[in-house]
Every structure is written in structure tokens, then in C-alpha cells.
Amino acid sequence: MLEKWIVTFLFSFGLMSTTAAGSAFIGLNIGTQLSGLPPAPEIVNILKQNQITHVRLFNADAHLLEALSNTSIQVIVGVTNEEVLEIGEYPSKAASWINKNVAAYFPATNITAIAVGSNVLTTNRKAASVLVSAMNNLHNALVSSNLNNLIKVSSPQSMDIIAKMFPPSIAHFNSSFDSIVFQLLQFLKNTNSYFMLNAYPYYGFLKGNGVFPIEFALLEPLPPVKQIVDPNTLLRYDSMFDTMLDATYNSMAVLNFSTIPILVTESGWPSIGGTDATNENAATFIKNLVLRVQNDSGPPSRPSVPINTYVYEMFDEENKRDWGLFTTNGSRVYALSLSNPQKRTGNNNNASFSSTFCVVRNGADTSKLQKGLNWACGQGGANCSAIQKGEACYNPDTINDHASYSYNDYYQKMIRFGGDCDFDGTAMLTVVDPSE
Incomplete structure (x- = not known):
């Protein structure tokens, strides 16, 4: 079962490139601070073999930027924390950086954004004081190169800039960062950019000291007695990941910025290092995050705004061990063989991958059906909008009909990755199209 879901995860990188425009994607962070780093062309080959279509580089590595040319892989290129101070103080340094690390490779290398530093506000006080100036200088340099409408500028920040995460409705930025954060958000709004967020439920779980169950951090389904609800909005949260997102959205709203979308630039789970840092937990988290x-x-609070997310990270770096998904020889940490997924045909969201369909089994237990329906529409990733009240497939309004719809939507999406049609014994396969 574990290996089946790793297949799902790995191929889901490629799946994002074949979905309709506007669909959310999964990307991958690439750090280069490790001994035995493969040559850049080999790294790109690994990306291609696993159909990874979005990457974030922590620096402007010339070898990788060159190797990524003519691949169509979308690239976020990073300004290091050490570079932020100089770029923030001298516009000429920003212009030089853009010419050397962006203009020299674009458009052959599909650079879509610049990430200015990483967690600057909480880790580098000197750089923090000129962070927004650095972002402005880089943006102005892009304007001079006629690239400002093609390449966004933002700065990844950690959840540590938020004073309190739960309940999300009362979350706000730490007051010591208010002035800089306000300027940063104003810049993002003016340039139509996004807020880059490093969101790690793993750290949130550790800091919670047992307040939240580990299933909440791993994006696993919660039993009814453990449902997490914001007492002020009565919104239900199925995962700490969503809690972190809404805490950030509310913190922006407190400063009167409600239209800036979030891009998750880092999220992951370590596979070694403690009781909760295990291979199984890491695999479970990644599987559920992709779904x-x-x-x-x-x-x-923002159900119509998809969350593009970059997984941390490709390889284990020297000072950040046990987060990598690949070894330096290109094999996967969660080892198994891969096969090419079947291609989906047509534009219909419910288009089938095969001539079989997944429906409710006659006489299925109602309580199990409700649990299966909830899981399929939640963690399972089924698109259940059509069975909401007032929508096209709401009627007949029965648990059997709604469950069949959600089961089949999940099955058709996941059959290519080995997804089954079981749902605790409440489902079965049929050759009769249930939509007809």
C-alpha cells in the first residue's frame, strides 16, 4: 500500500502539467549544498524521468539554469540571504543580478519567479531591514529588461512570522514584523505577485506538544470526535496544512490585504530523526499533500483559490538531512519501479481511464458509505462540487448516489496510479456507466 502511494506521488508531478489551465501543481525544491551532487544534466534527466514540471532553485546555479533550458520546466530562481543586503542597498547590484542570472537564460530557461531570500524576516535582521528594497530593485531591473510581466518577485517566509496559528480567524503577524510585512504585502499587491509561504505541518505538530493529533499534521482523515473547528467561523479544518494557509490569509486580512494568493514554496516531512520522523510518515504526508x-x-476561507505547492526537497543537503526524495544516483528514497501512466483523453473532468466504473455496492453499510464519501471528497481528492446542493448532480439526494459519484471520480483519477475501488468493502466495479 505504501509503495502504491509513492507511485501516486511521483507521477503526480507530471500529472500537473497535463491538467487544465489554472489547475494547481506540485513542484520540487532543489538545493545544491551537498557533496556528490550529480552534474546538472543528470539532475534535469531525473526531473524529466519523473515528469516534474516545476522546480525552485535556492540560488542562481549557472549549471542548472543552463541545463534547464529548452525543457519547458518552470523555474523559480533564488536570491540567497547573503545577496539580499547588497541588492537592497544598491539598485545597480540588482540590475547586475538580473542580467547575469535571469536575462542571460530567459526565455530558453522558463524562469517564472524570483524568490528573494528564504525566511529572511526571522533569520537575518540586517537583510530584513532592506528586504522590500531588494524586491523593488529587482522588480525595477525586470522592468528595464521588459520582463516584469513575465517574472514575479516575492520572498518566502516561515510560519514563525505569525503570532498564533489557531484558531485561524484570530491569527495575525507578529507585531515586530508589522511594518516590514505591510511594505512587503503592498509590493506584492502592486506587482500582482503572490505571498510565498514555507509551511511545515511537521514543525507545527512538534510545537503543538500534543495539542493536535499527528493525523491532523499528516493530512490523514480525522474521526468525528477529533474534528478541528474554528470556534469563531465554525469552519472545519481537515489538516494542519489548511490551518496554516488560513492563518496566513487571515494575518494578511488584518493588514487589509485580502486578494494576494499564497504560493507554498516549501512543505515536507523528514524520513529519519525521531519517533515521528519516519519513512512511513514522510510517505504518508507526501501522498496526502499531493492529493x-x-x-x-x-x-x-478561500475554497476557490488552489494552492500550488513545492515539496522540500530533491536531495538531502549537508545541513538539512533526511528530507530528500531522491538519492544522488537518481533512485528514489522510497524505492520502487515506475511505469508510464495512461493518458487521459478529452476535457471532461469525469472522463474515464478505462471501461470500468466504481459505484456503491448493493446493501453497503450507510455509516461506512458516509465515511467513504467524506474521504473521497476530502483527502481522496475527488471533485465533488457537482453533488453540492443546487448543482447538476445533487439529485437524487441520497447517500448511495452521492457516494457513487465521489467514488467514481476518485477511481477515474487514480486508476492510472494503482488506485482501487474498495472503500472498506462498500464499492464495486461495473462496466455500466453510472452517468448514463
Whole structure:
């Protein structure tokens, strides 16, 4: 079962490139601070073999930028924290950086954004004081190169800039960062950019000291007695990941910025290092994160805003061990063989991958059906908008009909990855199209 879901995860990188325009995608972070780093062309080959279509580089590595040319892989290129101070103080340094690390490779290398530093506000006080100036200088340099409408500028920040995460409705930025954060958000709004967020439920779970169950951090289904609800909005949260997103959205709203979307630039789970840092937990988290992103929905307060997300990270770096998904020889940490997924045909969201369909089994237990329906429409990633009240497939309004719809939507999406039609014994396969 574990290996089946790793297949899902790995191929889901490629799946994002074949979905309709506007659909959420999963990307991958690439750090280069490790001994034995493969040559850049080999790294790109690994990306291609696993159909990874979006990457974020922590620096402007010339070898990787060159190797990524003519691949169509979308690239976020990073300004290091050490570079932020100089770029923030001298516009000429920003212009030089853009010419050397962006203009020299674009458009052959599909650079879509610049990430200015990483967690600057909480880790580098000197750089923090000129962070927004650095972002402005880089943006102005892009304007001079006629690239400002093609390449966004933002700065990844950690959840540590938020004073309190739960309940999300009362979350706000730490007051010591208010002035800089306000300027940063004003820049993002003026340039039509997005807020880059490094969101790690793993750290949120550790800091919670047992307040939240580990299933909440791993994006696993919660039993009814453990449902997490914001007491002020009555919104239900199925995962800490969504809680972090809404805490950030609300923090922006407190400063009167409500239209800036979030781009998750880092999220992951370590595979070694403690009771909760295990291979199994890491695999479970990644599997559920991919399904969550594939759902093409936002957190409870912004359900119509998908959450593009970059997984941390490709290789284990020297000072950040046990987060990597690949070894330096290109094999996967969660080892198994891969096969090419079947191609989906047509534009219909419910288009089938085969001539079989997944429907409710006659006489299925109602309580199990409700649990299966909830899972399929939540963690399973099924698109259940059509069975909501007032929508095209709401009637007949029965648990059997709604469950059959959600089961089949999930099955058709996941059959290519080995997804089954079981749902605790409440489902079965049929050759009769249930939509007819």
C-alpha cells in the first residue's frame, strides 16, 4: 500500500502539467549544498524521468539554469540571504543580478519567479531591514529588461512570522514584523505577485506538544470526535496544512490585504530523526499533500483559490538531512519501479481511464458509505462540487448516489496510479456507466 502511494506521488508531478489551465501543481525544491551532487544534466534527466514540471532553485546555479533550458520546466530562481543586503542597498547590484542570472537564460530557461531570500524576516535582521528594497530593485531591473510581466518577485517566509496559528480567524503577524510585512504585502499587491509561504505541518505538530493529533499534521482523515473547528467561523479544518494557509490569509486580512494568493514554496516531512520522523510518515504526508493539492481547492476561507505547492526537497543537503526524495544516483528514497501512466483523453473532468466504473455496492453499510464519501471528497481528492446542493448532480439526494459519484471520480483519477475501488468493502466495479 505504501509503495502504491509513492507511485501516486511521483507521477503526480507530471500529472500537473497535463491538467487544465489554472489547475494547481506540485513542484520540487532543489538545493545544491551537498557533496556528490550529480552534474546538472543528470539532475534535469531525473526531473524529466519523473515528469516534474516545476522546480525552485535556492540560488542562481549557472549549471542548472543552463541545463534547464529548452525543457519547458518552470523555474523559480533564488536570491540567497547573503545577496539580499547588497541588492537592497544598491539598485545597480540588482540590475547586475538580473542580467547575469535571469536575462542571460530567459526565455530558453522558463524562469517564472524570483524568490528573494528564504525566511529572511526571522533569520537575518540586517537583510530584513532592506528586504522590500531588494524586491523593488529587482522588480525595477525586470522592468528595464521588459520582463516584469513575465517574472514575479516575492520572498518566502516561515510560519514563525505569525503570532498564533489557531484558531485561524484570530491569527495575525507578529507585531515586530508589522511594518516590514505591510511594505512587503503592498509590493506584492502592486506587482500582482503572490505571498510565498514555507509551511511545515511537521514543525507545527512538534510545537503543538500534543495539542493536535499527528493525523491532523499528516493530512490523514480525522474521526468525528477529533474534528478541528474554528470556534469563531465554525469552519472545519481537515489538516494542519489548511490551518496554516488560513492563518496566513487571515494575518494578511488584518493588514487589509485580502486578494494576494499564497504560493507554498516549501512543505515536507523528514524520513529519519525521531519517533515521528519516519519513512512511513514522510510517505504518508507526501501522498496526502499531493492529493490535497490535486483537489484544486483552497483552504476553508478561500475554497476557490488552489494552492500550488513545492515539496522540500530533491536531495538531502549537508545541513538539512533526511528530507530528500531522491538519492544522488537518481533512485528514489522510497524505492520502487515506475511505469508510464495512461493518458487521459478529452476535457471532461469525469472522463474515464478505462471501461470500468466504481459505484456503491448493493446493501453497503450507510455509516461506512458516509465515511467513504467524506474521504473521497476530502483527502481522496475527488471533485465533488457537482453533488453540492443546487448543482447538476445533487439529485437524487441520497447517500448511495452521492457516494457513487465521489467514488467514481476518485477511481477515474487514480486508476492510472494503482488506485482501487474498495472503500472498506462498500464499492464495486461495473462496466455500466453510472452517468448514463
